[in-house]
Each structure stands twice: as structure tokens, then as C-alpha cells.
Amino acid sequence: MNNLTQNIIVGSKSHVARSLTLALLMLASANANARVTxxxxxxxxxxxxPIGAERAGNADGTIPEWTGGLPQRKTPRGDNPHATDKPLYAITAANLAQHEAHLSEGYKALFKTFPDYRMPVYPSRRSASYPQWFYEATQRNATAVSLTGDGFGFCCAAKGYPFPIPKSGTEVMWNHIMRYNTKGYRGFLDSAATAADGAYVVERDYVELSYAYNNIKSTVDSLRGMNLYAFTKTVSPPNKAGEAHLLHVPIDRIKDQTGVWVYSNSIGRARRIGEVGYDNPLFDGLMTHDQLDMFNGPLDRYTIKLVGKKDMIIPYNSYKLYDPTIKYKDIVTKGxxxxxxxxxxxxxVWIIEAEVRPGFAHRYKRRTFYLDEDSWIVHxxxxxxxxxxxxxxxxxHSIAFANVPVVVNGVQVHYDLQSRRYVIINMTNEERKLIEYDWEADPGYFTPSGLKRFATTSQK
Known part of the structure; x- marks a missing residue:
């Protein structure tokens, strides 16, 4: 199963102590589900x-005012709008104490684990921007959208951030899950899981994904509760290639079932399979299913708490990690x-704490998420x-595109500090073409019969 499939497939419901847990949850959700005035x-x-961030900069001027984000313009692949920026400073083990207040526990642990670890810190560029219609939809959602029942869904929106002025941690996480990624995209994405000695093999995946939610043409009625449709397949290495998947992903993945079909050459037809997700391991155990896309849900196994906001040092505008002149061997290094x-x-950033609910199980007992205020992306x-x-x-490592007004979380790095290994996903440097954003297809394109065509067609 390829990593893109795993990104979208979600798990089935847990029934352990569910009645009591959900009763308590619904009470808490009702209290947190206050409407915006x-x-x-x-x-x-x-x-x-327009999407709910503080427009002004911070008090000491180290975070600037948001002035509209990156201007939209035609640019060549590999264009870096901030190429002339120089680092303000670099954090190392030697000066870590001076910067700890703005670092997550994970970064502090990386410095302690790897003596050569360093973080080049650049001027802050608030580059996030989105289409005007998306801003207008987000404005409407502010007073019209609310969590449904137990917080595992929401009503009623078809586009825009559902909760631009969030009242709870659950609403913040919904903004990440439902963020704008254009109408859809297609292309190749590469990943590499490292061994302790730094060795790795690149996995190459091809995806065609079309969003129902966040399409300018969508209405609540036309959505029919759906979020997206996708075809995915692994192209290489040979021992992982050969399977393709079709996904029909609803918004409320607890109330509605995710449709998953698989096609393999050995069977010669598409067949529907059960759902997997949550803490099922990926990439030699370096990640879990719900950790892809930083977090892809569902939300039912965690109590989610909104801690507040804070100035933090996070990856941002990491254009070098997308540069086609840079090879994977230059990116993927030991440790x-x-x-x-x-x-x-x-x-x-918005800070969210998530802890496993009583009666539920997950190998990650507790998680802390840090979401950028300008994009709602978990960074x-x-x-x-x-x-x-x-x-x-x-x-x-997010970047903003000038060709298409969007911010993508793209390249993600997942570190296991105990094994001193990591996996990096969604690389495109060595691909002949960049991901094609604003691609779309009708739901009728994503059918089990269409899966065979997709699986047996060679993409270039």
C-alpha cells in the first residue's frame, strides 16, 4: 500500500467503552460548540x-504584519521568492538555551540527540494567500458552521475554512483537515525511509486527487457529505509496485464509511477492502496512518484541547527542499x-494538545500540534x-505558490528519536514535472471500473 493511499484511508470505529465515552464527549462538545457572533x-x-489570523505583527517586530501574502504571478519551477534572504542566526547546541522558549519539545530533543543539528532562522515572511472566493466562503462560515453531535463532523459548509474564529481545539483541527489545496492535483510524489546508517530507498507514488469540498462550484447539497476522491499507486521500487487504490473519503469519517478499493495485476479486477488507519504502522514503523499529512483524522480517539497561541520557530518557506537542481542524496542524510x-x-501558532480518550487505544498517548495561524497547517x-x-x-516544510494562490505542507519529515531514524515524504525534486495543482475530475471518474484503467495506464 503506498503512502498516499495511507494518507487518506481512515480507520474503522472503536467500540471499547464507546457509549460512555461518546456521551461524555457530546456533553463537552455542546459546551465548546459556541457560535461566533x-x-x-x-x-x-x-x-x-480573511482566514482568521492576527493581521498585525507582534510587539517586538520580529513577526511582521500580514499584507496580503505572496502576490500571484507566473513563475518558473524552482522559483524562490525569498532567495536573497540571509539567516538572522542559526540555533545550535551551543546557543540552544537562548532560544528554547520558542522551540517545541521535539526540536529540543533533536538538538540533544544529534550534536551537529542546527536550525537556520530567517526573517519571517507571511506569504500565505488564497483566492478571493475562498476568503468570502470563510467569512460566511464564521457564523453559519458548527460542529455536529460529537464533533466528528460539521454543518454546513462546502468551501472555505469551517472555523476561522475557533472556539475549541476540535475546530482548530478541522481547519487543518479541511484546508485549501486547490480543486485537486495529480503527479508523482517521492519518499524515503532511512536506516540507522543513513541508507534509504526512494518510493515513488502517483496520485490523481479531486476535492469535493473547497471546489468553487460545490454546494452543501452537491457534496453529499464527501470531502475528496482519489486514485493512487506505487510505481517503484519493484517490491512495492503493482497495486493501485481508489478512495471515496467523506467529511465525517465516523458517521460515513470511507470507500476503499484495491486493484492488483495478480487479481485483474478491483475489489473493495476494509478500512485501516489510526495507529497502524507505516514506513517500517516510523509513522502511523493518521500521522500522514501531519494529521489526517479521524478525531474520535483523542480529547482535543486548545492551549492557546504563541510565537514559535517553525519550518516555513522552505523552497530549497523543492528545488529541482537539488538531488535527494543532498537532502536525505544520516540522522x-x-x-x-x-x-x-x-x-x-495555535497550540493543540491531544490525549487518548478513556476506553480508546492508540500507540501515541499524547500529541502536541503547532498550527500556523496564516494557513491552519500543522507545521x-x-x-x-x-x-x-x-x-x-x-x-x-510549507511553501506558498505564486502561480496558484495556495500554501502546501508538501515535504514532511517524521523523526523517531529512539531509533535515530526518520522518513521524509512528498519530495518532488527529481521528478520531471511539478505537481499539477487545480486539476479536477468529476466523481464519476473515480469508479471501481476506472481503477483498472488507472492501474494499467503508464503515467509520464
Whole structure:
């Protein structure tokens, strides 16, 4: 099963102590599901940006005012709008103490684990921007959308961030899950899971994905509860190639079932399979299913708490990690990625704590998510094991595209501090073509019969 399939496939419901847990959850959800007032919503596009971030910079001027984000323009592949920026400073083990207040526990652990680890910190560039229709939809959602029942779904929106002025941690996480990635995309994405000695094999996947939600043409009625449709397949290495998957993914993945079909050459037909997800392991155990995309849900196994906001150093505008002149051997190095190619900036983030609910199980007992206020993307994640001991950390190296007004979380690095190994996903440097954004197809394209065609057609 390829990593893109695993990104979208979600798990089946747990029934352990479910009745009591859900009863308590529904009570908590009702208390947290306060509506945004008209006066609060009127702040969007004024002192708040159109998607709910604070427009102003911070008090000491180290985070600038948001002035509209990266201007839309035609650019060649590999264009870096901030190429002339120089690092303000680099954090190393020697000066770590001076910067700990702005670092996650995961970054502190990386410095302690790898003496050569460093973080180049650049000027903060608030480059996030989105289409005007998306801003308008988000504005409407502010007073119209609310969590449904137990918080595992929401009503009623077809596009835009559902909760631009969130009242709970659950609403914040929904903004990440339902964020704008254009109408869809297709292309090749590459990943590499490292061994302790730094060795790795590149896995190459091809995906065609079309969003029902966040399509300008969509309405609540036309969605029919669906989020997206996708075909995915692994192309190489040979021992992983040969299977293709079709996915029909609903918004509420607890109430509605995710449709998953698989095609293999040995069978010669598409067949429907059961769902997998949650803490099922990926990449030689370096990740879990729900850790892909930093977090892809569902939300039912965790109690989710909104801690607040804070200025934090996170990956941002990491254009070098997408540069087609840079090869994978220059990125994927022993212990951690080549930090000379990474870029970190100071940004305001939402901090969310998630802890496994009583009666439910997950190998990650506790997780802390750090979401960028300008994109609602989880940029950093800290992970604790079943003994509540720090275990893993993950980071998302986002970039903004000038050709298409969107921010993508793209390259993600997931570190296991105990084994000193990591996996990096969604690389495109060595691909002949960049991912094609704003690609779309009708739901009727994504059928079990279409899966065979997709699986047996060679993409270039």
C-alpha cells in the first residue's frame, strides 16, 4: 500500500467503552460548540486576516504584519521568492538555551540527540494567500458552521475554512483537515525511509486527487457529505509496485464509511477492502496512518484541547527542499535531513494538545500540534508513547505558490528519536514535472471500473 493511499484511508470505529465515552464527549462538545457572533465575524478582513489570523505583527517586530501574502504571478519551477534572504542566526547546541522558549519539545530533543543539528532562522515572511472566493466562503462560515453531535463532523459548509474564529481545539483541527489545496492535483510524489546508517530507498507514488469540498462550484447539497476522491499507486521500487487504490473519503469519517478499493495485476479486477488507519504502522514503523499529512483524522480517539497561541520557530518557506537542481542524496542524510536546505521562521501558532480518550487505544498517548495561524497547517507535531515518554517529532516544510494562490505542507519529515531514524515524504525534486495543482475530475471518474484503467495506464 503506498503512502498516499495511507494518507487518506481512515480507520474503522472503536467500540471499547464507546457509549460512555461518546456521551461524555457530546456533553463537552455542546459546551465548546459556541457560535461566533456577528460582531466577532466582522473582524475578519480587518484586524483579523480573511482566514482568521492576527493581521498585525507582534510587539517586538520580529513577526511582521500580514499584507496580503505572496502576490500571484507566473513563475518558473524552482522559483524562490525569498532567495536573497540571509539567516538572522542559526540555533545550535551551543546557543540552544537562548532560544528554547520558542522551540517545541521535539526540536529540543533533536538538538540533544544529534550534536551537529542546527536550525537556520530567517526573517519571517507571511506569504500565505488564497483566492478571493475562498476568503468570502470563510467569512460566511464564521457564523453559519458548527460542529455536529460529537464533533466528528460539521454543518454546513462546502468551501472555505469551517472555523476561522475557533472556539475549541476540535475546530482548530478541522481547519487543518479541511484546508485549501486547490480543486485537486495529480503527479508523482517521492519518499524515503532511512536506516540507522543513513541508507534509504526512494518510493515513488502517483496520485490523481479531486476535492469535493473547497471546489468553487460545490454546494452543501452537491457534496453529499464527501470531502475528496482519489486514485493512487506505487510505481517503484519493484517490491512495492503493482497495486493501485481508489478512495471515496467523506467529511465525517465516523458517521460515513470511507470507500476503499484495491486493484492488483495478480487479481485483474478491483475489489473493495476494509478500512485501516489510526495507529497502524507505516514506513517500517516510523509513522502511523493518521500521522500522514501531519494529521489526517479521524478525531474520535483523542480529547482535543486548545492551549492557546504563541510565537514559535517553525519550518516555513522552505523552497530549497523543492528545488529541482537539488538531488535527494543532498537532502536525505544520516540522522536528520540536510539542515542547510531547511528554513525556519518565527510565526504565531495555535497550540493543540491531544490525549487518548478513556476506553480508546492508540500507540501515541499524547500529541502536541503547532498550527500556523496564516494557513491552519500543522507545521510541527510532538509525540509521546503509551508510557507518556517523549518519542517522536515531525515537521512540515510549507511553501506558498505564486502561480496558484495556495500554501502546501508538501515535504514532511517524521523523526523517531529512539531509533535515530526518520522518513521524509512528498519530495518532488527529481521528478520531471511539478505537481499539477487545480486539476479536477468529476466523481464519476473515480469508479471501481476506472481503477483498472488507472492501474494499467503508464503515467509520464
Amino acid at each position: 456577528d460582531a466577532e465575524a466582522a473582524r475578519l478582513g480587518k484586524e483579523l486576516t 536528520h535531513i540536510n539542515q542547510d536546505l531547511a528554513r525556519y521562521e518565527l510565526h504565531r 510541527v507535531q510532538d509525540i509521546y508513547d503509551e508510557r507518556d515518554q517523549f518519542w517522536r517529532t515531525a515537521e512540515s
